[in-house]
Amino acid sequence: DQQVKQNSPSLSVQEGRISILNCDYTNSMFDYFLWYKKYPAEGPTFLISISSIKDKNEDGRFTVFLNKSAKHLSLHIVPSQPGDSAVYFCAASAATASKLTFGTGTRLQVTL
Amino acid sequence: AAGVIQSPRHLIKEKRETATLKCYPIPRHDTVYWYQQGPGQDPQFLISFYEKMQSDKGSIPDRFSAQQFSDYHSELNMSSLELGDSALYFCASSLEGGGLRYEQFFGPGTRLTVL
Numbered sequence: 001d002q003q004v005k006q007n008s009p010s011l012s013v014q015e016g017r018i019s020i021l022n023c024d025y026t027n028s029m030f031d032y033f034l035w036y037k038k039y040p041a042e043g044p045t046f047l048i049s050i051s052s053i054k055d056k057n058e059d060g061r062f063t064v065f066l067n068k069s070a071k072h073l074s075l076h077i078v079p080s081q082p083g084d085s086a087v088y089f090c091a092a093s094a095a096t097a098s099k100l101t102f103g104t105g106t107r108l109q110v111t112l
Numbered sequence: 113a114a115g116v117i118q119s120p121r122h123l124i125k126e127k128r129e130t131a132t133l134k135c136y137p138i139p140r141h142d143t144v145y146w147y148q149q150g151p152g153q154d155p156q157f158l159i160s161f162y163e164k165m166q167s168d169k170g171s172i173p174d175r176f177s178a179q180q181f182s183d184y185h186s187e188l189n190m191s192s193l194e195l196g197d198s199a200l201y202f203c204a205s206s207l208e209g210g211g212l213r214y215e216q217f218f219g220p221g222t223r224l225t226v227l
Contacts, residue, residue, distance in 0.1 A: 041221075042220055043118075043202050043218035043220045044202070045218070046215045089155075098143065098145075098168070098208060099168050099170060100147075100157065100216060102156075104153075
């Protein structure tokens with residue numbers, strides 16, 4: 001069963017606008033969440049993470065929001081740039097095990 | 113900055129053959145993870161090692177085995193290969209000591225094709 005879900009397989013955003021990628025999880029043991037960006041034929045590249053003790057973490061153009069009660073997190077990219085076009089994976093881990101459980105990914109296309 | 117190194121980048125094998133994938137973690141990282149990503153799927157955790165000891169095991173077939181060596185590099189050994197083993201295999205490393213949580217950094221992957 002898919003414990004981490006990204007319900008939007010794809011998203012198209014204009015350059016300069018905000019991109020919002022969403023992720024839902026079902027396992028209440030997850031307490032650490034990460035976003036990775038992936039280009040074809042490359043490994044996932046770490047973007048940003050958030051611990052369950054926080055509800056927001058910001059790094060440059062990237063902000064991750066966590067709503068624990070809703071078991072939902074989102075990644076905001078502002079402003080979006082053409083180089084942001086890639087597949088974005090949400091991932092989660094639990095304190096009892098460091099392995100990552102990935103979502104199914106969202107393909108972001110930033111258009112000119 | 114040094115990244116995770118995986119070799120080979122591409123590997124083509126016949127059914128029932130064996131394959132060995134290698135991973136060299138980022139210097140000073142003490143934990144290595146292996147993930148398998150099938151076509152159109154998300155990466156699935158296989159196995160991990162912390163300080164050369166197996167720390168966790170996921171959906172890894174009995175035909176696969178892995179180990180971490182004294183220099184912290186890791187090898188994933190796959191025997192009796194099946195067509196369904198064709199996938200991207202990623203290695204990731206992180207620094208886990210002290211009970212803190214750190215992000216995993218991924219290598220470029222090895223694309224295994226079984227014919």
